[in-house]
Amino acid sequence: MDSLPVHCPACGRDHAYITPVYPCPCGSPTAPPLMRGTPVEPITHRTWNDDWVSVRCTACGRRDQWPHPELCCPCGAVLRIPVRPVTPHGAAPSAAARPPGPSHIPLPRTAAHPRPSFRPMVIRTARDAVSAAALYLKWLGYREVVQPEVRPASRIDLRASGLIAQVDSTTRPTALRDVECLWLNALNTSVSGVLFSLAGYAEDARSRADGLAIPLFVMDLTGTPQPVNSPADELISTGP
Structure with a gap:
């Protein structure tokens, strides 16, 4: 097709x-x-x-x-993307397809060992979004990825060896304040920080993340994160 x-x-x-x-x-x-x-x-x-x-x-x-x-x-x-509604009678025409190409061009991969294909999980709830981000971090090579049962006041959803991550599953673009709070939390604990969002990022939030070298990813409901800035590209390329 x-x-x-x-x-x-x-x-x-x-x-x-x-x-x-x-x-x-x-x-x-x-x-x-x-x-x-x-x-x-x-x-x-x-x-x-x-x-x-x-x-x-x-x-x-x-x-x-x-x-x-x-x-x-x-x-x-x-x-x-607009989709043709399913008609009450008869089957809607199918669309044979391959996985979508990345809309953000990544840097050449320099990781020592190529990774297998990422196997996402469908996101149906906010908790699923955190679980999908955890799977992705493990795929990138992070060890000991921990997902707390209750979200702490710091709003850190995932912790791994040398990393903390925040997953914004709200219906509005991630704000500047979220980027700066994640950066401060990472700075205080001497680790790196990464952000995942379901609704994208406000323009000032993305600009600030670029300046602070915080990787930003957007997730769709298939559970497949896509990098939206250069730090995210570099993280995919080099791993932890």
Whole structure:
């Protein structure tokens, strides 16, 4: 299938997007049918209902809820890709697809040992978002990743050897204050800090993170983090 051209209304960049494929319980690959010619919608406020879309399996006819396709632009905007609604009768046309290409071009990998492919987990709750970030940190090579049962007052969601991480699962872009609080917590404990967000980052928050060398990642509901700044690229490239 040809890729879907996506134009970011925030910065004017053009992207080529291919929707991810999910396994139906019957075993057949299933993908949301994308709508061509319909402008994408920047996500400025998340609701859990809007973040899911009905998809019908063309093999068995089963109808399930899957994460709404999204694209993370390097400018920090998170774009919702229009999907054709499932009709009451008959199966919606399928969209055979490959995993989407990264919208943020990473640095060449220099890690001594190449990593296997990351296997994400679907995010349905705020707790799932933290668990998905923990999986990603382990994939990057961090050891002893700990997720507290109750979020502490410091708002640190994950701790690992030499690292603390904050996971913002709210429906608004992560603010400047969150970046600075994470940096101070990391400084006080002599470790590095990393931020994950479901709704992207405010412009001043991203600028401050660049200056403080804090890696920023955006996660969609498939649970796959995408780097949105150079420190995040470097972390992927070199590991802990």
